[in-house]
Amino acid sequence: MESYQLHPSSYIVLGLVERMGQATPYELKARADAGIGFFWSFSRAILYKEPVRLEKLGLLNASQEQTGRRKITYSITKEGLKALSDWLHEPVDGATEIRDLGLLKLFFAASGSQAALDQLIAGKIAAHAERLKTYQDIKQSVELEGDIIYRLAALEMGLRFEELSVAFWTDMAERKIKVPT
Amino acid sequence: MESYQLHPSSYIVLGLVERMGQATPYELKARADAGIGFFWSFSRAILYKEPVRLEKLGLLNASQEQTGRRKITYSITKEGLKALSDWLHEPVDGATEIRDLGLLKLFFAASGSQAALDQLIAGKIAAHAERLKTYQDIKQSVELEGDIIYRLAALEMGLRFEELSVAFWTDMAERKIKVPT
DNA sequence: GGGTACATGTAATCAGTTACATGATTTA
DNA sequence: TAAATCATGTAACTGATTACATGTACCC
Numbered sequence: 001m002e003s004y005q006l007h008p009s010s011y012i013v014l015g016l017v018e019r020m021g022q023a024t025p026y027e028l029k030a031r032a033d034a035g036i037g038f039f040w041s042f043s044r045a046i047l048y049k050e051p052v053r054l055e056k057l058g059l060l061n062a063s064q065e066q067t068g069r070r071k072i073t074y075s076i077t078k079e080g081l082k083a084l085s086d087w088l089h090e091p092v093d094g095a096t097e098i099r100d101l102g103l104l105k106l107f108f109a110a111s112g113s114q115a116a117l118d119q120l121i122a123g124k125i126a127a128h129a130e131r132l133k134t135y136q137d138i139k140q141s142v143e144l145e146g147d148i149i150y151r152l153a154a155l156e157m158g159l160r161f162e163e164l165s166v167a168f169w170t171d172m173a174e175r176k177i178k179v180p181t
Numbered sequence: 182m183e184s185y186q187l188h189p190s191s192y193i194v195l196g197l198v199e200r201m202g203q204a205t206p207y208e209l210k211a212r213a214d215a216g217i218g219f220f221w222s223f224s225r226a227i228l229y230k231e232p233v234r235l236e237k238l239g240l241l242n243a244s245q246e247q248t249g250r251r252k253i254t255y256s257i258t259k260e261g262l263k264a265l266s267d268w269l270h271e272p273v274d275g276a277t278e279i280r281d282l283g284l285l286k287l288f289f290a291a292s293g294s295q296a297a298l299d300q301l302i303a304g305k306i307a308a309h310a311e312r313l314k315t316y317q318d319i320k321q322s323v324e325l326e327g328d329i330i331y332r333l334a335a336l337e338m339g340l341r342f343e344e345l346s347v348a349f350w351t352d353m354a355e356r357k358i359k360v361p362t
Numbered sequence: 363g364g365g366t367a368c369a370t371g372t373a374a375t376c377a378g379t380t381a382c383a384t385g386a387t388t389t390a
Numbered sequence: 391t392a393a394a395t396c397a398t399g400t401a402a403c404t405g406a407t408t409a410c411a412t413g414t415a416c417c418c
Contacts, residue, residue, distance in 0.1 A: 007405075008285060015289035026369055036288055039279040043407050048371060070413095071370070081292070088293030092283045092304055095312060096346070098220040099278040103338055104189060105269055107217055108196035109331040111262070112269030123273055131276060154288040157349050161279060164345050168338050188377075207397055224379050229399060251385095252398070 004057050006083060009042060013050045014076060014084045017060060022075040035151055038158055059083055124169040132162035185238055190223060194231045195257060195265045198241060203256040216332055220339050240264055305350040313343035
C-alpha cells in the first residue's frame, strides 16, 4: 500500500463520519459546530476537501446523488475504521496548545496601557462567562439524552476550562494590576 | 501608507523585540522557548522570516554585522511600537482554541478500545503532571526576580490549566468509563 | 414567481512548517 | 586540528483559509 499522511483534520472527518454512519459535508459541518468545533476549530472548506482525499485513499466511500444538488454522501470503509482505530491506539504526542489572543495580549500587556488591559480583562470575563453558559446549556440538554459519554467528557473539559478562565480573569481584575510606566 | 496585514506571529515578534530592546532571531527563539512558547508554539523559521518582513514595513530596525556570522540584530521602531500598542488596544475577537490531540482522541474514543483509552488517560496524566512541575519551577525562579508581572500572569494561567488537566484526566481514570461495544 | 435561506463546491492565496544547507565558535 | 555544538538562513512545500461563484429548495 502506498504511504499517506493523515492529519488531525483527517481524523476529525473520519471520526465524525464513523459516528454519524453516513454524512454529507454540510451535515459534518453542523455536527462539528455543535461539538468538536468548540475546542478545535477549522474552516468549512476542509469538510469538502478532505473527504475527497480520504475517498481516494480508500478510507471513505462516496456516493453521489444523480439528480438535484448531486450532493455526495460519505461513509467509512473498513480501511478507514482501521486508520481511525490505529490513530486512537497511538500514544499522544505534543503539548496542549492554548491559542488565546487575550492571553497573548496579557503576555505583552506591559507594552500597552492600563486602560487597554482593563478592557481586555473585562472583555475576557464576559466572553468566557458567555461560553460557560453555552456549555452548561449543552450539558443539560445532552444529559437528558444519555449515552454519548465521550463527547460529554470533552465538553466537560471545555466547561471546566471556561470556569477556570472566568476565575483567572476575575482574579486579574481584582488584583487591579498596574502597568509599570 | 500602504496597508498590510499583521498576524499573531507578527505581534509575537514585535512584542518580544520590544521587551528585549534588541535581539537576533536566535535570541528571540531562546526567549520564546522560555515563555510564550509554552502556550503558543511556532516554528523557529518564523523568527527569521517575520522580522525581515517587519523591517520592510518599517516596524523594526535591522542592523547586520559586517563580519563573522553577519547576524542581524533587530530593534523596534516608533511605528512598530504604535502597531503593537494599537493591537493591544483592539478588542479581542475569537474564542480560545484548545488544541489537544488527547482531547480529540477522547472525543472519538468510542471508535477505539478500552485499552486505548486507558493508555491515553495514563499518558495525559503523566504529561500534564510533568508540565505542571515545569511551570511550578519556573514560577518559583521567576518570583525571586520580581517585576515581570504580565508574563508571570500568563504563566499562572498555564499553571492553572495544567492543574485542571491533571484533575480532569484523573477523574476520567477514576470513573473508569467503559467503551460501549 | 420572486425573494430568501440553504447548500455546495472550487480557485487563489498564504501562513507556517520541514528539510536542506552551511558557517562560526568552542572545547578537548 | 578535529569534533561537537552553537547559530543562521532559505527554498520548497503544503495544510488551511478566504474569497469567489453558483445551484437548489422553500416560503410567501
